[in-house]
Amino acid sequence: MVGRRCSYAKKKICIVIPTYGRKDTIDSYLDKIENELKFFSIDLIVFDSSPDDETKNVTEAHIKKGFSNIFYKRYMGKDVIDSLDFKLIAAYSLFSEMYEYIWICRDGLIINLSKSVDKINCAIENKFDIIFIDNYSRDVHSIRDQKYTDSRKLLHDWGMNMITLGCIVFRGDYVQKIIERIPVDDKTYSLWQMIAPFIYSANIKINATSIIGDIFTYNTQKKLQHFGIVLEKLFGNGENGILM
Secondary structure, X not given: OOOOOOHHHOEEEEEEEEEOOOHHHHHHHHHHHHHHHHHHXXXXXXXXXXXXOHHHHHHHHHHHOOOOOEEEEEOOOOOEOOEOHHHHHHHHHHHOOOEEEEEEOOOOEEEOHHHOHHHHHHHHHOOOOEEXXXXXXXXXXXXXXXXXXXXXXXXXXXXXXXXXXXXXXXXXXXHHHHHHHOOOOOOOOOOHHHHHHHHHOOOOOOOEEEEEEOOXXXXXXXXXXXXXXXXXXXXXXXXXXXXX
8 A cells, every 4th residue: 555645755756557457467567677667766656447366466476575666556447448537546645645756657668767767857856847868769869858948849759659558657747737728629539648748738838858768678577568458348259469
C-alpha cells in the first residue's frame, strides 16, 4: 500500500505502471528493473485494476525480497475497454501528492534507469513541467535533446511519439492544473494524456524538454495487453498487441 506523504517531504519522482491481469508481465518487469530502482532510490508503483489478487501477490513477493521502493496500489475507479484516461488521471491525482514528478509507463517497456537517470535528474532540477523521453531509434529527424517554450513546436516534433505510454513525465502540480482545466470528453477521449497538455497550453508558453537516448527496452512477455484482455473476455478472440 502507498502511504501519503506531506507536501514538504515529497520525493523527486515515481514510476507508475498501470496494469490489468498481467501478473507474469509484472513479474518480468520487476525482475528487470528492481535492482536499478534500489540503486537509484526511485519508487515504482504497480497500479493494478485486475479482478483478482495475482498481480498484487507477485508484486508483494518482490517487496519481500527487500525491494522496499516497490509499491502496490489497486485502482478502484472507472475502467473502460478502449481508454486508460480515467486510470491515468487517477494516478496523477493520487501520486502527485507524494512526488514532484510522475512517470507513467506501460508494462511492456522496461526503463533503463542507468542510461537515463542523470538527464532526468537534471530536468527535474531545472523544474521542467513536461519531460518528453524516447529512444534514439524513434528520433527519426535527429532532434535529440531540446528545450521548448512553444507547445506547437513540441507537438510538431514529438506529437505522434507521445501516444506511447511512457514517453511523458509530468511535474505533479502542472498536470493537476491540466486535470482541473481539461476534462475527458469527445476531443480528448482515449488520448487524454497526449492531447490535454496541448489544449491547456495553446495560448501560453510551456516549460518542456526532450531527452533522447537508449531509454527503453521491450518487456519480452508475450501476454495480451490491457485492452486485448478485456476484448478477449467480451468477444473470445483477443489478439496480442501493443498498447500505445
